[in-house]
Amino acid sequence: MLNKRSAYWLILPAVLVIGIFGAIPLLISLVYSFMSANPYGGVQAPMTFGAYVQMLYDQDFDGSLIFMPDYFWIAFRSLYLALATTILSLLVGFPVAWYIVCQSPTRRKILLTLVSLPFWINTLIRTYCWILILRDEGLANKLFGWLGFISHPLPLLYNQGSVLLGLVYTFLPFMVLPIYATLERLDPRLIEASYDLYANRYQLFRRVIWPLTKPGIAAGTVLVFAPALGSFLQPDLLGGGKQLLIGSLIEMQFTSSRNWPFGAALSMLVTFAVILSLAWQRWRSKRAARAQAA
């Protein structure tokens, strides 16, 4: 039998992994965000709140601060696009997961492989493929033209819609897989019991399937929302740089703009938003559990 003290050593690997890959990088970012920019990249003394001030204020020549909402709108647009991505992924992903669960075991395996197949191809390449499909002489426009729907190519690329499409496409598997996992564990007799007790399809979904798959939906929501909020590949390539999002903005600070503290500060903002959404979800599920216990 292990005593309590030596048992603590067993969690050391987990602590190391979380520390090296999670906590320490986050801590470095946090420290960097309070330092000054080195014009050649990197950071230097002195410590300052400058990076955070920069989010909302521009510094005039005389040193006075002028309110500048540009970055606020970028953050807002990012949040809104990440939310839209999450909702669309859920609307598309739930029926897909449901469809897979309804198949025979062999077909399930094939379909699940298909869902996770894109993971084997680099995201960058897959995003470029969308350009080939969506551009004026692309596959989609050619097809529409050939079918006689359009006479001039539709502007499918370089707008918010194409960015959203790219985001949903990239993160959809992260919604499908956790929902599939919870649906698979759902006892099919509960569905029969609902029908037996006079439920229609809508009531079955609302009263039985939805509540019982909530954990999977919650997991999928976080897995889609968090990376969508920090994404920069899809907005850059499919938005044509016109739709600057917070992910792209951060990327710029570490590359062309060489303003590491500002990039770090913006990263902190994203991290904070994700933590906030997680906390909100926890609070909601706890409240739901309390409401049911009462």
Added chain:
Amino acid sequence: MPSEVLSDAPAAITTPTRSTAPARHLIEVVGVEKIFGDVATGHRALEAINVLIEEKEFFTLLGPSGCGKTTLLRMIAGFEHPTTGEIRLQGRDVASLPPRERPVNMVFQNYALFPHLTVSQNVAFGLEMLRWKKPDITARVQETLSLVKLSHFANRKPAQLSGGQQQRVALARALAPRPQVLLLDEPLSALDLKLRKEMQFELKRLQRETGITFILVTHDQEEALAMSDRIAVMNTGRVQQIGTPEEIYDHPTNRFVADFIGEANLIPGESLGRRSDAVIAIRPERIEIAGPGVTPRITGVVDNATFLGSDTLMEIIVPGIRLRARIRGAAKLPQGKEVGLVWETEAERELLD
């Protein structure tokens, strides 16, 4: 063959007749056949099923696993649809109706309680789906929970209950809408022996108090004999015999029923000087050891004798067969001793298949 005309049906009980068709029976299963998969090559789960069930009856579908009893029950519930034939409820053909349009509720094997709902929310589920008013639901839920003696557990989740309590919740949930028929799919199979006996009485009581027709599916013949008004014995997708427990036990109509219900010695006809194509069935408890001066019907050699308290179970080897006899009291007979066996003629059942 199953007796298709139930002349012994309690004629006094008549269902409230509908204006369209005068329904004599609550449920009429007529010429039902079920083939899973392709009609030509698929698995024939049920064949030529004809069953009539009366109002307020405790009816049991009894048979070994794979005999089609559960398929028949699920058809009455609406989860399966017959390939051919009709299922009539109060004279109305419901064979193609979905479960939610039938005044029939089911207690599932392993209960299928909603894990995210409390006991009272589970029981209220059907009433809410039927859009009852809140106060009516509350009243009915309380009433039904006290019927199954679970009032104190109204706010528990199913996972916080024992198997027996979960069973009661499943019963309450299915009884709350007061269906015309309650279907029970092996409801007691997950319970231990003591609890099972208790629940047998409990189910009988519930059926009496609610006046609802119960249709039970079980493979346990003792359970069927103890609880049922009538039993349909099924095997290989066919009804073998329908009758009261006494009829089925005392007058089995074929080898399968004689063998499946209780214990039976099946003696080839020629051993007793009868028709060679007949088989004579005799219950072990009807066989006695021939006393001095009594001409035995058959003689054999004692193989072993097991004292069981109230009686002794003996195995006797007669040329070609091994007979089992339950002799009252302690019958200490050594192995290898030759004994004569007697029984009353009315204990014999001549079976032709």
